Amino acid sequence: MSQPPPAAHHAGHVAVIGRPNVGKSTLVNALVGANVSIVSNRPQTTRHRLLGIASVPGGQLVLVDTPGLHREGGRLASSALNRVLNRAARGALEGVDAAALVVEAGRWDEEDALAYDTLRASGLPVVLVVNQVDRVADKASLLPYLQRINEGREFAALHPVSALKRTGLDALVASLLAQLPEQPPLYGEDEITDRSQRFLAGELVREQLMRQLGAELPYATTVEIESFTEEPSPKAGVMYRIGAVIWVEREGQKAIVIGKGGTRLRDIGKRARERMEQLFDAKVFLQTWVRVREGWSDDESALRSLGYGDS
Structure with a gap:
């Protein structure tokens, strides 16, 4: 048959x-x-x-x-x-x-x-x-x-x-x-995104900025991953050591992100780290800093250096 x-x-x-x-x-x-x-x-x-x-x-x-x-x-x-x-x-x-x-x-x-x-x-x-x-x-x-x-x-x-x-x-x-053509899969069945873990780490920090600060969040705020290294971990098998810089445009905005006694920044980092560990299925050590770069949101060369416009 x-x-x-x-x-x-x-x-x-x-x-x-x-x-x-x-x-x-x-x-x-x-x-x-x-x-x-x-x-x-x-x-x-x-x-x-x-x-x-x-x-x-x-x-x-x-x-x-x-x-x-x-x-x-x-x-x-x-x-x-x-x-x-x-x-x-x-x-x-x-x-x-x-x-x-x-x-x-x-x-x-x-x-x-x-x-x-x-x-x-x-x-x-x-x-x-x-x-x-x-x-x-x-x-x-x-x-x-x-x-x-x-x-x-x-x-x-x-x-x-x-x-x-x-x-x-x-x-x-x-x-x-x-609506799509008949053809084999374009990616492996276990792939879920084209973006790197480094990129996703920056996005997860930015997500917590938006969630934790709400209406207080300065519009001109972005995140740059300054360092991303992998090392063995006795308990978790692998650990990612990540350094993230939160960029704002004015000193007053920096104070908003850091919060009184640094409590807000610590909470943002803690929640972002937990989300990374869940997504990456690995131990994460995350450090965050807030720095000022005046006018970055209206400077196309600065935007390119921060990854905007990349496909």
Whole structure:
């Protein structure tokens, strides 16, 4: 008796696009099954292009997590940092096979329209992901909302989901795979990101800055990993010794990050170290410093030296 042909395997790159703070990184983490992208309640948490690799039955999604697209104008939006972030978001469309446009359930504003127009101009198939449906108390209001944003626009598929609660994701995965070419996996099944542990360490420190400081966090704050070495550990097998510099633009910002008696900086370092040990599955010794570099967020050469604009 002849065997049925094997099921087709689909693999390719999907750009995850949307305005700031709609849950793009939470969605990528949920699909990958690991926290490869940092998340917080602050807009523009994601500042670098990052690949999250989701290997699933029948295919592999290589998800390109990007900074949120926003309109130019205003002091922050016109800074060199924000110009770099917008270029990174738009650059994510190069060489991808499809796009997921992520919006917040019940909301569609000019920045959502900007993201949609950018995607349609690219000619990519666009899957609309309506995220955070768990926050909508009146579920009956979703249908007219979906009809309104679908009118006059072309989507390959439309999926209401909750990335946080991980609901609606199976159907979304099936729709995304359908947009991808038939080909073998692009990465090994055990790979979850293209970024190095050194890069992820810096992001985990920055994540804790955003979570611990909240509204107090100076916008012009970034993290540079100054040293990253590996050494044997009698108990854990391996230990990473990491030195992280937190850059701000003014002395007053430095005081905010350090906190009274250094308590805030110690707490940031402790929580970041715990997250690193969980992700790296190794012992971590982390040292942190706060330093001042005036005007770095509006200096493109300084941004390049700090890793902004790197693919």
